[in-house]
Amino acid sequence: MKSLILLFVLVLALGTLHGQRWVPLGGPNGGTFDELTVSTTDPNIIATRIMSTDKFYYTTNGGTTWQLFASVPTGWSGGLYDLRFVPGTAQTLQLIAYGALHETSNFGVSWRKVFDLPASSPFNKVRKAPGTTSTWLAWGNALPVVRTTNNGAHWDTVIATRPSTVAISSVLMSEAAPRRMWTALRDSIYESVDTGATWTKVTYTGILGYSISLKCADLTDSTRLYAYFQGRIGVSTDYGRTWSDRTGKNILTTTGIEQDRETPNIMWSWGTNVLRSTDRGMSWTPADTMNPTRMNAALVGHILTLACYEGGILRGTATGAPWQRIENGLAFVSVRRIHAITDAHFYLEGTNDVIETTNGGETWKWLTPVKYDQPSGGRVYSFDVCNASTQNMVGGTNSEIYHSTDAGRTWLESNPRQNIPIYTVSYHPTNANDVVVGGMFTIKRSSNGGASWTSIQSPSFGYIKELYRATDPMRMIALESGTLYTSSDGGTTWTKREGSGSTPTVVTVDPTGSANFIGSVYSTILRSTDGGATWTSLSTLTDQPAELLVDPHATDNIYAATSTGTLLRLHRGNSVVDTLYNSSYPNERFAVNALHINGTTILAAGDKGIARFDPTPVSVATQQTSVGGTIVVPNPCADHVHLVLDESFTASVYEVRVEIFDMLGNRMIDVMTDPREAIVNVSILPPGAYALRVSDALRISTTTLQRQ
Numbered sequence: 001m002k003s004l005i006l007l008f009v010l011v012l013a014l015g016t017l018h019g020q021r022w023v024p025l026g027g028p029n030g031g032t033f034d035e036l037t038v039s040t041t042d043p044n045i046i047a048t049r050i051m052s053t054d055k056f057y058y059t060t061n062g063g064t065t066w067q068l069f070a071s072v073p074t075g076w077s078g079g080l081y082d083l084r085f086v087p088g089t090a091q092t093l094q095l096i097a098y099g100a101l102h103e104t105s106n107f108g109v110s111w112r113k114v115f116d117l118p119a120s121s122p123f124n125k126v127r128k129a130p131g132t133t134s135t136w137l138a139w140g141n142a143l144p145v146v147r148t149t150n151n152g153a154h155w156d157t158v159i160a161t162r163p164s165t166v167a168i169s170s171v172l173m174s175e176a177a178p179r180r181m182w183t184a185l186r187d188s189i190y191e192s193v194d195t196g197a198t199w200t201k202v203t204y205t206g207i208l209g210y211s212i213s214l215k216c217a218d219l220t221d222s223t224r225l226y227a228y229f230q231g232r233i234g235v236s237t238d239y240g241r242t243w244s245d246r247t248g249k250n251i252l253t254t255t256g257i258e259q260d261r262e263t264p265n266i267m268w269s270w271g272t273n274v275l276r277s278t279d280r281g282m283s284w285t286p287a288d289t290m291n292p293t294r295m296n297a298a299l300v301g302h303i304l305t306l307a308c309y310e311g312g313i314l315r316g317t318a319t320g321a322p323w324q325r326i327e328n329g330l331a332f333v334s335v336r337r338i339h340a341i342t343d344a345h346f347y348l349e350g351t352n353d354v355i356e357t358t359n360g361g362e363t364w365k366w367l368t369p370v371k372y373d374q375p376s377g378g379r380v381y382s383f384d385v386c387n388a389s390t391q392n393m394v395g396g397t398n399s400e401i402y403h404s405t406d407a408g409r410t411w412l413e414s415n416p417r418q419n420i421p422i423y424t425v426s427y428h429p430t431n432a433n434d435v436v437v438g439g440m441f442t443i444k445r446s447s448n449g450g451a452s453w454t455s456i457q458s459p460s461f462g463y464i465k466e467l468y469r470a471t472d473p474m475r476m477i478a479l480e481s482g483t484l485y486t487s488s489d490g491g492t493t494w495t496k497r498e499g500s501g502s503t504p505t506v507v508t509v510d511p512t513g514s515a516n517f518i519g520s521v522y523s524t525i526l527r528s529t530d531g532g533a534t535w536t537s538l539s540t541l542t543d544q545p546a547e548l549l550v551d552p553h554a555t556d557n558i559y560a561a562t563s564t565g566t567l568l569r570l571h572r573g574n575s576v577v578d579t580l581y582n583s584s585y586p587n588e589r590f591a592v593n594a595l596h597i598n599g600t601t602i603l604a605a606g607d608k609g610i611a612r613f614d615p616t617p618v619s620v621a622t623q624q625t626s627v628g629g630t631i632v633v634p635n636p637c638a639d640h641v642h643l644v645l646d647e648s649f650t651a652s653v654y655e656v657r658v659e660i661f662d663m664l665g666n667r668m669i670d671v672m673t674d675p676r677e678a679i680v681n682v683s684i685l686p687p688g689a690y691a692l693r694v695s696d697a698l699r700i701s702t703t704t705l706q707r708q
Helices: 002-014
Strands: 033-038 046-050 056-059 080-085 093-097 100-104 112-116 125-128 136-139 145-148 156-159 181-185 188-192 200-202 213-217 225-228 233-236 254-259 267-271 274-277 285-288 294-300 303-308 313-316 335-340 346-350 354-357 382-386 389-396 401-404 422-427 435-439 442-446 466-469 476-480 483-487 495-497 506-509 517-521 524-528 536-540 547-550 557-561 567-571 576-581 592-598 601-606 609-613 631-633 640-644 656-661 667-673 678-681 688-695 699-707
Touching (some): 033 303, 181 213, 285 313, 335 382, 346 382, 382 435, 557 592
Parallel strands (some): 382 422
Antiparallel strands (some): 033 046, 046 056, 093 100, 136 145, 213 225, 382 389, 422 435, 483 495, 601 609, 688 699
C-alpha cells in the first residue's frame, strides 16, 4: 500500500496535459502601499501593507528581500489600521485590528491584544501620550476623540463636537511639552494643556481663509506647529494662534510633515510632491516632484522612506536624491495599455508611470513621468510612442498634452495650453510629427509632433477612450461607449457610426488588410474591411471579450480575453474556438486590459501588472516548480488538518489550492486557502489513505495523509 501511495503522489506531481495558467512576469515592481513604518533602532527593518488588503510584508535588510507576515489578527467588524513600530524597539509592531490594538514582536507569528477600543466609532489611530505609561488617545477620520488613563480598561470621550462627519486632523502631541496637544476640525483648532483631558477651542489667524489640517508638532520647541492650508504649508510659533505661509504657492497635496529627530532643523513634507526644509520649516525646496503621490512616510536615521500610490516604496537620503526603489518584486503596477515596438520592445502605460522593456520583460526602465506639477498629481492618463522614432512621445494628463523628443527624459507643454483631459494617443507609425489624441468631448490633431494642436469640431464627440490605426495609418477608428467614429484621412475629418448590435465596443487592428479591423459586441466577433464603416459577423464566443488581439505571426488566430482572464482563441479559417484557459478560482484569474504577442507567448497587462501565458499544452510539472516540505499535522488525522507549507508558498501573494485524492484518483476535496493558515476540513473523507496536492500559479507540492 505504501508503494502504491508513493506512485500515486508521483502521478499527481506530473499531472495531465493542459494549458498554463496566467503566470506573473518578473517585474515591474510597484503597487500601492498605504501603511509604512520603519524601526526606530534599525532603518533596514521596514513593514508595509498593500493598500486595502491584509497583505502585510516586512524586510530586515532594507528591501533586498521581503516576507509576508505569518498572520494578521482577524475579526468581524472594523478593519486594519495604523501599523507602526513601537519607538525604541527593534521589531515590536502594533496594529489596530477590528476594534482592538494588537502587538507582535515576531512579524505575526504570534499576536498579543494590548486593549480593546470603544465600539462606538471606527478608530484608526491610537497614540500613547508622551511622558506617560498608561494614557492613550484614539481617533478616526471624524469625531469623537477618546482617552484612557489606565491602558484601555476604560475610555472617556474628550471631544464630541457635532457634526461628527467633519473630518479631523491627527492629534498632535508635543514631546517638548508633553501635556500639550492639538487637533483641528476643518477651520477650528482645539488645544489641551492637561494631556488630553479637556479641550478648548483656539482663536487663530490662518492663511488666505483656507481650512487647516494639522500635521506636526515640533520635537524640541513647544511653541512651534506645522500645518497644511489647501496648497500652502504654514508654521506657527505661538502654539497655533497665528500662522505664516512658508511656501507662497500651490503645492497641491501635503499628506504629512516629518522632522529629523537628530537634526531638528531638517524637515520633510510629503504628498503629491516631496519638499525639504533646512530652517525648521521657514522655507521649502522641492526634493522630489517626479514620483507618484506619497501616501505614507517614515523618517529614521536621516533616511526618508515613502509608500506611494501605484509607485512602490522609495527611499531618499538627506538630500532627497537619488531616490531608490526598494519594494523589489513585492507587488505589481496596474497597467492599462501595452505599446509595442517589436515583440521584445514595448512600453507599459500605468496609472502614474510609463515603463519600458527592450528584452521582453527581463528588465525594465521607468521613463520620466509626463508631469507631476499638474492637478492630477502626475497621473498618466494616456501615452504613445512613434514606432519609427522612439525618441518621440506624447503623453496626456487630466489637463494638458505633453510631448518629448528625447525618449521621455524631458517633456514640453503645448502652446497654447490645451487644458482638457486626454485619454488616448495615436502616433502615425512612420511620421513623428503626425499625432492624434482623444479625450473629453474632443479629438485633436498635431502636425508638429505635439507642439500645437488643431481641434476637430465636427461631429460632436463624447468620451473618446481609444484610438486605433489600421495598417494604412490614414484609416482610423475612435471609440467611445456605444459610439464609433471613423476617419480615412489620418484624423482630420471624422464620421459618426452608430447602430445597436453592430457597433463594436472592443476593437483591434487586423493586419490582413490595409483598412481591416476586428471588433466585438457582447460575445459576437465582428470584422470590418472598410476602416470601420461597416461590420460583419465572424464568429460567436462563449464569453464577452474585454480585449482582442490578432496574432501578428499567425494572422488566422484571433485571441480574446475576458475581464476575469478567460483566454479564447478563434481560428478564423474554420471558425473553431479553443478555450485556452478558464479558471474557476478567483486567485488564478487575471483581469486583462491589454494583450501582446512575444514570440509564441501571450502577454497580458492588467491590475496585477503583467502576466504571460504559453498556449502550448504542457504538464503541471513544466509550468510549476515542484517544491517539498509540506507537512500534515496531525497525521493520521481526524476531522481537520493543518498544512505547514514550504516557505515559498507562505511568502507568496497567492492563495493555494488544496486537492485531496483517493487511491483511485478521485478528487475528494478541492479548496482554496491562505498559505499562512492552511487548515482543511477533512471530515467528509472515509477512513483510509489519501494523496494531497498543494499548488498555486507558480509552484506545486505533494504529500500523503491518513484519515482515521
